[in-house]
Amino acid sequence: MENPWAGEAALVIGGERQVLKLTLGALAELEATLEAGDLIALIERFEGGRFSSRDVLALIVAGLRGGGWRGTAADLLSAEIEGGPVEAARVAGLLLARAFALPSDPRK
Template identity: 40%
Template sequence: MGARANRHRGEIEADFDGIRRVLCLTLGALAELETAFAVDSLTGLAERFSSGRLKADDLIRIIGAGLRGGGNLFSDEEVAAMAVADGLAGFARIAAELLQATFGGAAQNENP
């Protein structure tokens, strides 16, 4: 039986290298992203994500933190080497869905 996401906990599901995984931006994952993006609050993090100016490296960090928050122990380097359906657009869609599940309307731009 595959992984099952609980939307009430902010979890989503996505396929990486053909394997269904759960992602969640837990408090620890959000703290990791605050450090990585050099912001001093969750509001700053949401504002950064809603700017619509995400780089490929940003997508890797967001998805990596989400995978780790979902109990998957992958480094950002391992995430960067993973394949998803639709390539970059697929990664952008996964990141947008994860941010939407975490922040609601505050971070819903899908464009990297």
């Protein structure tokens, strides 16, 4: 089960529920693979709805790796993602939002 308070999200890939998380190491790896070169540009693309399938795949791979998965993007090329590309894009955006959201004050 994913923990949204820890920045985690879940995605079913190949019939198995995977927990994804953008750790600092996963973010560094993601930044290295981005054509734009920085995370701010990626966040702006998602906020504006101008993200590409490459952006989604890079985020999903980074999130999986942050969750402990040791695969590569090539491993996902033929993988069945429950909910298809729309669900993958939703989870990718959710990962970004959770990675950079300030924690809520439980007293509020």
